Amino acid sequence: MSETNGNSKSRLHGLWALTNRELKKWYKAPVIFLLSIIQPILWMGLLGKAMNVGAIFTGTSFMTPDLVGRLQQSLLQRGMPQGQVPLFMGDLGNIFSGLGNSVMTDAFNTTDYFSYMAVGMIAFTALFTTMFSGMSVVWDRRLGFLNKVLSTPVSRAVIISSKVLSATLRSMFQAGLIIAIAVAFGLQFGPNFNLLNILGVFAIMFLICVGLSSVFIAITIRSTRIETPMAVVNLINLPLMFASNAFFPTKFMPDWLQAIAKVNPLTYTTDAVRQLLIFNTDWAQLAVDFTYVGIFAAVASTIGIVMSWRFLTK
Amino acid sequence: MGEEVIKTEGLTKVFNKHLTAVDHVSFSVEQGEIFGFLGPNGAGKTTTINMLITILRPTDGKASVLGFDIAKQNNDVRNVIGVVPQEYTADEDLTGLENILLCADMYGIRRKVAKERAQELLNLVELTDFKDKKVQTFSGGMRRRLELACGLINRPKVLFLDEPTLGLDVQTRTATWNYIRKLKKEYGMTLFMTTHYLEEADALCDRIAIIDHGKIVVIGPPEELKHGLGGDLITLNIKEDVDVTELIQKVEHVKDVKKENGSYRIKAEYGEVTAPFIIEALRKKGHTVTKLSLTEPTLNEVYLEYTGKSMRDAEESREAFAAQRMAMRRAHQ
Numbered sequence: 070m071s072e073t074n075g076n077s078k079s080r081l082h083g084l085w086a087l088t089n090r091e092l093k094k095w096y097k098a099p100v101i102f103l104l105s106i107i108q109p110i111l112w113m114g115l116l117g118k119a120m121n122v123g124a125i126f127t128g129t130s131f132m133t134p135d136l137v138g139r140l141q142q143s144l145l146q147r148g149m150p151q152g153q154v155p156l157f158m159g160d161l162g163n164i165f166s167g168l169g170n171s172v173m174t175d176a177f178n179t180t181d182y183f184s185y186m187a188v189g190m191i192a193f194t195a196l197f198t199t200m201f202s203g204m205s206v207v208w209d210r211r212l213g214f215l216n217k218v219l220s221t222p223v224s225r226a227v228i229i230s231s232k233v234l235s236a237t238l239r240s241m242f243q244a245g246l247i248i249a250i251a252v253a254f255g256l257q258f259g260p261n262f263n264l265l266n267i268l269g270v271f272a273i274m275f276l277i278c279v280g281l282s283s284v285f286i287a288i289t290i291r292s293t294r295i296e297t298p299m300a301v302v303n304l305i306n307l308p309l310m311f312a313s314n315a316f317f318p319t320k321f322m323p324d325w326l327q328a329i330a331k332v333n334p335l336t337y338t339t340d341a342v343r344q345l346l347i348f349n350t351d352w353a354q355l356a357v358d359f360t361y362v363g364i365f366a367a368v369a370s371t372i373g374i375v376m377s378w379r380f381l382t383k
Numbered sequence: 384m385g386e387e388v389i390k391t392e393g394l395t396k397v398f399n400k401h402l403t404a405v406d407h408v409s410f411s412v413e414q415g416e417i418f419g420f421l422g423p424n425g426a427g428k429t430t431t432i433n434m435l436i437t438i439l440r441p442t443d444g445k446a447s448v449l450g451f452d453i454a455k456q457n458n459d460v461r462n463v464i465g466v467v468p469q470e471y472t473a474d475e476d477l478t479g480l481e482n483i484l485l486c487a488d489m490y491g492i493r494r495k496v497a498k499e500r501a502q503e504l505l506n507l508v509e510l511t512d513f514k515d516k517k518v519q520t521f522s523g524g525m526r527r528r529l530e531l532a533c534g535l536i537n538r539p540k541v542l543f544l545d546e547p548t549l550g551l552d553v554q555t556r557t558a559t560w561n562y563i564r565k566l567k568k569e570y571g572m573t574l575f576m577t578t579h580y581l582e583e584a585d586a587l588c589d590r591i592a593i594i595d596h597g598k599i600v601v602i603g604p605p606e607e608l609k610h611g612l613g614g615d616l617i618t619l620n621i622k623e624d625v626d627v628t629e630l631i632q633k634v635e636h637v638k639d640v641k642k643e644n645g646s647y648r649i650k651a652e653y654g655e656v657t658a659p660f661i662i663e664a665l666r667k668k669g670h671t672v673t674k675l676s677l678t679e680p681t682l683n684e685v686y687l688e689y690t691g692k693s694m695r696d697a698e699e700s701r702e703a704f705a706a707q708r709m710a711m712r713r714a715h716q
Binding site: 079082083085086087090093094097098212213214216217218219220221222223382 | 433436437438439440458461462464466468469470471472474476477481484485486488489490491533537
């Protein structure tokens with residue numbers, strides 16, 4: 070070590086400086102910061118409120134006069150005594166809304182699709198925020214910043230870790246924001262929810278983001294063009310999203326899709342967040358979720374760090 | 384003779400198993416000198432510098448910086464060198480000062496020390512007034528100076544500069560030269576720089592190495608190289624399309640004649656006296672001299688002498704080197 074340099078050097082020196090550099094690009098740029106807040110609101114509004122799946126099965130959607138009339142007719146034809154045929158729409162409505170609720174509970178484990186979906190949004194945000202960590206490696210390479218950092222005594226693993234960490238912190242912030250917004254929009258908490266569960270949500274977000282951004286960095290670490298990783302990431306992102314339980318339960322999916330959803334770490338993340346926030350918590354399932362996502366994070370980040378040693382210096 | 388700060392032996396870099404960018408390069412740089420790597424684009428200058436600053440691994444050969452092996456003790460090397468890259472690498476979204484402090488963090492320099500040094504460096508490169516402005520508002524010259532400040536934050540013993548004046552206007556270039564001279568003079572720093580500007584190498588460097596196609600063709604102080612050419616250079620054209628090399632060779636004081644693209648490059652002592660004799664000799668045989676020029680040697684002549692092409696020609700065969708450069712970029716990124 071050169072005696073002219075500082076003495077506070079550890080193997081991790083530079084980690085926070087590089088992480089903060091990434092974060093500054095976000096919180097010091099008002100437009101980008103604002104967009105990152107608006108985006109989840111927009112998505113929640115569109116997916117959660119526009120695709121109000123619950124409304125199909127409940128409320129008034131069955132009670133068009135036409136439907137009621139035909140139903141009455143059909144019941145009479147089958148020999149139901151006149152007196153037992155429900156005559157009023159209100160009666161039918163009661164029957165159907167009960168039916169609807171049980172359909173919803175069976176399918177989504179909650180009667181409120183918005184709550185179900187809002188939690189899916191958290192995984193969605195993790196996926197899209199971490200995606201950019203890979204891109205920023207390519208940018209740094211193109212702009213020469215990467216070469217410059219490589220010529221300093223910063224550990225190669227720290228360079229990659231700073232990307233992972235900044236994406237993770239960003240996603241965690243956004244996850245907190247989504248929960249707050251969702252509560253404002255009427256998220257219904259599960260019966261055994263308490264504030265500690267929020268910490269659990271941050272913990273699982275941390276794990277999944279570390280894992281995902283390591284994967285994205287591993288994809289992009291060798292490329293010099295922004296287009297190639299962009300195409301790859303676009304190709305896998307939405308399928309990864311929809312081949313999970315983020316917006317729809319896996320049990321109605323065809324077998325082959327279920328197989329994919331079963332290995333998709335997003336499924337476990339979303340399930341964990343749901344168990345913590347809106348379901349009647351199944352602790353055993355929650356343990357499985359955490360273990361799975363934890364292993365995913367450990368494996369992916371190990372691969373990312375090994376690749377950074379291998380490929381950053383050629 | 385000072386102590387050897389940089390030493391390479393057979394340093395070689397092959398990209399993708401077939402593209403030899405640097406081919407068994409051996410040289411040494413002494414304490415306190417400005418050493419220049421001169422050559423056209425794609426000659427292997429940047430690849431060499433990248434190996435010395437430990438961001439590329441050599442395929443073959445050895446090199447050390449201040450006694451540290453660049454392959455085995457790369458972290459020790461990184462601690463004692465400063466790097467001013469060819470590109471503008473400062474983060475556009477951060478201010479000048481933030482960029483310097485970020486560089487300081489890369490070396491694990493304590494914040495208090497870093498702040499003092501940053502102030503000092505901002506003064507040196509005359510950016511104190513702009514330290515809190517975002518880099519995206521900086522001009523090319525300011526950015527270059529900021530890079531210089533960043534490269535000096537760890538008080539390096541050796542500073543590597545890759546094309547330090549690339550794309551700068553004449554004024555800014557001269558200013559940059561002054562900073563570089565100051566570093567050598569006031570701080571006794573050893574500087575290793577690459578350039579494809581002949582006048583830059585001539586003005587700044589104590590010694591230069593001319594590199595072409597990955598090989599060093601000659602090393603020496605610019606003055607010595609120019610004198611080594613053995614006198615002045617006479618270039619002439621004749622009207623007739625015959626080879627008169629033999630004829631010119633016989634004239635007294637002519638040391639060497641080369642025919643190139645229809646003109647004759649004649650090396651001669653006492654050029655101004657010899658030239659009339661050459662014209663006379665040619666006229667006697669019925670040849671007419673259409674053009675004649677007499678030059679004292681510059682680095683371009685040195686370059687021409689050793690690579691067989693003028694630096695400008697080498698620069699202008701754009702397609703050839705663009706293809707090579709592209710391949711090299713692809714390969715090493």
